[in-house]
Amino acid sequence: MKRIAVLTSVRNGDRFIARWISHYGALFGRKNLYIIFDGMDQKLPIPQSGAPDWGVNTLNFKHVQYSRLKGDKVRAARASDIASNLFESYDIVIGTDVDEFLVLDPHCTQGMHTYLSGLTINNCLSPLGVDVGRQTAMEGPLDWDEPFLGQRRFGILSDRYTKSCIITQPMRWGSGFHRVKGQSFTIDQNLFLFHFGSVDTAEVSARLENKERISAGWTSHQRRRGAISEQISSVTADEGDSRLATARAELARPRSIVAWNKPRPIKKGAVITIPARFHGLV
Numbered sequence: 001m002k003r004i005a006v007l008t009s010v011r012n013g014d015r016f017i018a019r020w021i022s023h024y025g026a027l028f029g030r031k032n033l034y035i036i037f038d039g040m041d042q043k044l045p046i047p048q049s050g051a052p053d054w055g056v057n058t059l060n061f062k063h064v065q066y067s068r069l070k071g072d073k074v075r076a077a078r079a080s081d082i083a084s085n086l087f088e089s090y091d092i093v094i095g096t097d098v099d100e101f102l103v104l105d106p107h108c109t110q111g112m113h114t115y116l117s118g119l120t121i122n123n124c125l126s127p128l129g130v131d132v133g134r135q136t137a138m139e140g141p142l143d144w145d146e147p148f149l150g151q152r153r154f155g156i157l158s159d160r161y162t163k164s165c166i167i168t169q170p171m172r173w174g175s176g177f178h179r180v181k182g183q184s185f186t187i188d189q190n191l192f193l194f195h196f197g198s199v200d201t202a203e204v205s206a207r208l209e210n211k212e213r214i215s216a217g218w219t220s221h222q223r224r225r226g227a228i229s230e231q232i233s234s235v236t237a238d239e240g241d242s243r244l245a246t247a248r249a250e251l252a253r254p255r256s257i258v259a260w261n262k263p264r265p266i267k268k269g270a271v272i273t274i275p276a277r278f279h280g281l282v
Contacts (some may be wrong), residue, residue, distance in 0.1 A: 002091040002117040004028050007082060009075045011038035011063065013098040014045055015144065015203060016196070020098050021054050023282060027102075027112045030055040034086070036079060039063030072175035079177070084170035092116060095165050095177045099197045102127055102165070105190040106277045115190070121168045124180045126263070127191035128248060129161025130274065133198040133228035135237075142200040150279035152199055154232045157247045157270045159263040161195045162187060179261050187248045187263070194282055198228035232271055240275040 006024045010017060017035070024033055033056040035044070040060050047054055059082065066074060083093040094102060104112045119125070132148065132155040142151055164173075164180040172181040179185070198204055251263035 001113060003032075003089065004092045004094065004113060004116060005032045005034060005083075005086045005090040006094045006096070007034040007036060007079060007086070008096055008098045009036040009038060009079050010098040011042060015200075016098045018045055018048075019282070020096075020101070021056055023101050024094075025054075025056070031057070032090075033057060034059065034082065036075075036082065037061065038075065069175070076173045076175045076177070080170075080172045083167065083173075087170055091168065092121070093167055095167070095173060096163075096193070097176065097195075097197075099195060099199075100161065100163075100165075101194045101196070101282045103192045103194060103278065103281055105192065106281070108190050116166070119188075121166065122186065123168060123183050124164040124171060124185065125166040125191070126162050126164050126185045126187045127166075127193040128187055128244070128251070129158040129163065129193045129195065130155040130272075131158040131161055131195045131198065131228055132274070133232045134201050136201070136229060136233045141202065144200070147280045147282060148196055148199050149194065149274060149282050152196075153274055153279070154237050155194070155272060155274050156228060156231060157243070157251075157266050157272060158195065159251055159265045161193050162251050162263045163193060164261075165193065166191075182261075184261050185252075185263065187252055189248070192278075194278075196282070201229055204229075235271050237271045237273045238269050240272045243269060243272045244275075 006028055008020060021030065021033060035056055035058050037058060037060045040062055042060065044054055079095050083095060086093050104115055108115060132152050134152060135154045139152060160178060163177045164185045165177045167180065171183065174181055247266060250266050253264045255262060255264050
């Protein structure tokens with residue numbers, strides 16, 4: 001079995017951090033999780049179990065108010081530096097945002113750790129990205145105490161979340177783990193990255209009013225988050241499995257030299273029903 005670490009960088013991520021720890025801790029062990037806090041004021045929430053702590057590794061850095069683009073670059077560089085040091089003890093490092101959850105297709109009989117240990121990964125590997133949102137005509141408000149998948153049954157096949165987030169040696173991630181600098185990408189056939197930044201329409205609206213995020217230039221980003229549910233609600237979704245069978249090839253088509261190491265956006269048929277076998281996994 002390969003030694004696998006998972007890291008994330010977070011600021012004001014209380015709505016997702018406990019779920020992130022529970023999900024990746026179950027897959028790889030909490031002692032192998034590394035949470036980079038952007039700000040000395042950032043702390044883990046108290047575990048509901050009554051345990052004295054979460055049993056994860058935390059690193060706190062002084063928060064500097066950058067523009068959104070500059071901040072993304074700083075956080076990516078910091079995560080890349082920390083990942084490089086982790087390779088002294090680990091064979092694989094996975095980097096995700098706190099609202100992103102790596103999932104192995106339930107059709108696979110082995111667990112995630114066993115699956116990744118059995119792969120031959122050429123520097124980096126990408127799961128297929130699915131941006132999950134609310135179908136407002138069919139789905140109600142989100143219950144944060146219950147699994148997301150099942151409450152939310154639709155998503156958008158996304159080049160942005162088909163990220164090179166799994167690496168096997170020191171590399172330099174681009175902003176948000178979306179690419180590895182100087183490296184092409186390979187999309188795995190059985191791995192998915194579910195992004196839940198738009199899972200709760202009320203949360204998206206609240207973030208639009210956050211003064212810190214407004215001053216840092218996050219308004220347009222949050223509006224795009226709100227548009228995810230609008231897109232999902234405005235079209236008839238394609239059946240999940242049949243569309244997934246063709247999506248990876250479309251994402252892998254060559255792009256211009258400027259974006260050669262990023263997946264190609266899917267222009268048509270991007271909204272899908274998430275197959276029922278994924279319900280309850282996150």
